[in-house]
Amino acid sequence: MPKTIIIxxxxxxxxxxxxxxxxxxxxxxxLATGLGSIYKTDDNIWIGWPGTFFNDEAxxxxxxxxxxxxxxxxxFLTEAEIRDFYEGFSNETLWPSFHYFxxxxxxxxxxxxxxxxxxxxxxxxxxxxxxxxxxxxxxxYQLLLLPQMVREEVAESTIGFFQHIPFPSYEVFRLLPWxxxxxxxxxxxxxxxxxxxxxxxxxLSSVSRIxxxxxxxxxxxxxxxxxxVDAFPMGIDYEKYASLAASEEMKEKLKEYxxxxxxxxxxxxxxxxxxxxGIPQRLRGFELLLQEHPEFREKVTLFMLVVPSRDQxxxxxxxxxxxxxxxxxxxxxYRTITWNPIQYFYRSFPLEELSAxxxxxxxxxxxxxxxxxxxxxxxxxxxxxxxxGVLILSEMAGAAxxxxxxLLINPNDLGAMVLAMQEAMVxxxxxxxxxxxxxxxxxxxxxxxxxVSIFMNRLDYIKIKQMSLATE
Ligand code: G6P
Numbered sequence: 001m002p003k004t005i006i007i008x009x010x011x012x013x014x015x016x017x018x019x020x021x022x023x024x025x026x027x028x029x030x031l032a033t034g035l036g037s038i039y040k041t042d043d044n045i046w047i048g049w050p051g052t053f054f055n056d057e058a059x060x061x062x063x064x065x066x067x068x069x070x071x072x073x074x075x076f077l078t079e080a081e082i083r084d085f086y087e088g089f090s091n092e093t094l095w096p097s098f099h100y101f102x103x104x105x106x107x108x109x110x111x112x113x114x115x116x117x118x119x120x121x122x123x124x125x126x127x128x129x130x131x132x133x134x135x136x137x138x139x140x141y142q143l144l145l146l147p148q149m150v151r152e153e154v155a156e157s158t159i160g161f162f163q164h165i166p167f168p169s170y171e172v173f174r175l176l177p178w179x180x181x182x183x184x185x186x187x188x189x190x191x192x193x194x195x196x197x198x199x200x201x202x203x204l205s206s207v208s209r210i211x212x213x214x215x216x217x218x219x220x221x222x223x224x225x226x227x228x229v230d231a232f233p234m235g236i237d238y239e240k241y242a243s244l245a246a247s248e249e250m251k252e253k254l255k256e257y258x259x260x261x262x263x264x265x266x267x268x269x270x271x272x273x274x275x276x277x278g279i280p281q282r283l284r285g286f287e288l289l290l291q292e293h294p295e296f297r298e299k300v301t302l303f304m305l306v307v308p309s310r311d312q313x314x315x316x317x318x319x320x321x322x323x324x325x326x327x328x329x330x331x332x333x334y335r336t337i338t339w340n341p342i343q344y345f346y347r348s349f350p351l352e353e354l355s356a357x358x359x360x361x362x363x364x365x366x367x368x369x370x371x372x373x374x375x376x377x378x379x380x381x382x383x384x385x386x387x388x389g390v391l392i393l394s395e396m397a398g399a400a401x402x403x404x405x406x407l408l409i410n411p412n413d414l415g416a417m418v419l420a421m422q423e424a425m426v427x428x429x430x431x432x433x434x435x436x437x438x439x440x441x442x443x444x445x446x447x448x449x450x451x452v453s454i455f456m457n458r459l460d461y462i463k464i465k466q467m468s469l470a471t472e
Contacts (some may be wrong), residue, residue, distance in 0.1 A: 002133035003043040009142035011072050014051030015063050028272055028307050028348055030375045031139055034234055038452055047125050050074045075125045084114030087313050090142040098165050099276040099370040102175050104315050112178055140164045148188025160459045161189035165372040167199040168207045170225035187227055190458045195373040197231045197400035204229055209428040228462040232455050233402055234373050235447040241382035244355040253356045265300040268361035270376050272309040275319050278369045278411040283326040285417035290334050298339045307348045358383035363390045363424040367411045370445050373398035378443050387436040390424035393430050402442055405435040
């Protein structure tokens with residue numbers, strides 16, 4: 001039976017070396033959490049990097065064996081590849097460029113060489129496992145060249161590509177010295193998907209201006225093949241979050257937290273450490289709220305979870321220092337003997353704990369400077385069983401297109417952020433419920449299963465269309 005091969009740089013499980021042997025943990029980030037619950041059906045497999053450097057052959061064999069029991073196949077990266085491909089080209093060149101932080105982008109030929117080499121390595125791993133009729137589904141910016149590499153190996157392959165981060169406007173994208181090779185790499189796919197129409201539109205415009213291939217509606221014709229480009233806003237495993245929040249264990253935990261907090265309101269902020277997430281801006285907003293509205297002091301606590309990420313990259317290290325300083329400054333200025341304005345955690349949390357925090361929070365602050373989608377805000381909404389709670393959401397997150405019942409703000413507008421926090425603090429319960437209910441209806445309908453099936457249907461459709469054009 002034909003299978004689907006999912007390929008992403010990071011596997012949904014990361015392997016770590018501990019004193020007692022190898023440990024397997026869930027990976028962080030939207031891609032892994034979003035797709036983590038659905039790939040295990042049929043004979044489908046997932047190919048990707050297990051997140052740690054393994055040199056020793058026996059260790060590699062052990063990791064491969066353990067992961068294959070869960071339908072995963074590791075691609076091992078060397079230390080140089082982690083430095084130049086992962087930290088380098090992926091996260092110091094593409095990530096800042098695609099998030100409109102071009103001033104942080106490093107243009108380095110060594111990084112580009114490594115990027116090509118590792119994409120080839122992934123291609124080899126796909127070729128070792130692909131059989132005729134399989135669907136190849138490539139994910140995200142670390143593997144932009146892979147669709148074309150696979151196409152060159154097997155011309156008739158069915159290849160889908162989905163990008164989980166924004167695609168920038170032509171004016172920003174064209175700053176990349178390797179812009180044409182990158183686009184051609186992506187165009188090896190039959191279907192290229194993004195979270196929003198704006199991303200798809202930006203991509204189409206870059207294709208026509210850089211590669212010279214024009215499109216009609218959302219179909220690109222390269223003379224041999226039609227390539228479809230479309231928006232597929234990614235959903236979450238709604239049932240998983242809703243049922244977690246409904247469990248007895250969760251109710252107990254919630255009661256315990258509530259008692260400890262007395263009747264203070266809880267604001268929640270959860271992100272990977274990343275400059276695209278707008279964490280310092282959010283902290284400054286919170287500081288201004290306390291400064292301008294003394295009536296909220298001792299009435300609200302900000303729970304801020306920052307999940308460690310890419311800490312070998314300079315910009316991330318600096319960001320960590322900025323956050324530490326800001327938290328220290330705010331807490332030392334406003335704390336009282338019995339109240340700490342910010343409860344700051346720099347570590348990852350198990351799903352059950354996150355779920356309890358979502359359920360506990362009165363207000364979720366999701367205010368990225370730029371985000372492909374952002375699943376945290378969706379997880380928060382799905383966890384609010386009693387439909388209380390307010391979501392403050394940045395217009396710059398892909399999710400804002402669907403969640404128009406959130407309090408939408410521009411994260412650069414500090415005044416608007418403070419106003420939204422103030423509004424959220426005093427929003428009547430009825431209004432909270434109305435907004436939450438609308439958002440829940442949308443997320444329940446357009447969940448992760450819907451997302452996968454609609455992407456796959458569209459991929460089938462374009463393949464059938466290509467075949468009928470070929471026989472005309
Ligand atoms: C984002 C990206 C993913 C990435 C994740 C975590 O969600 O879209 O591709 O895996 O961040 O980042 P990391 O660098 O740890 O894989």
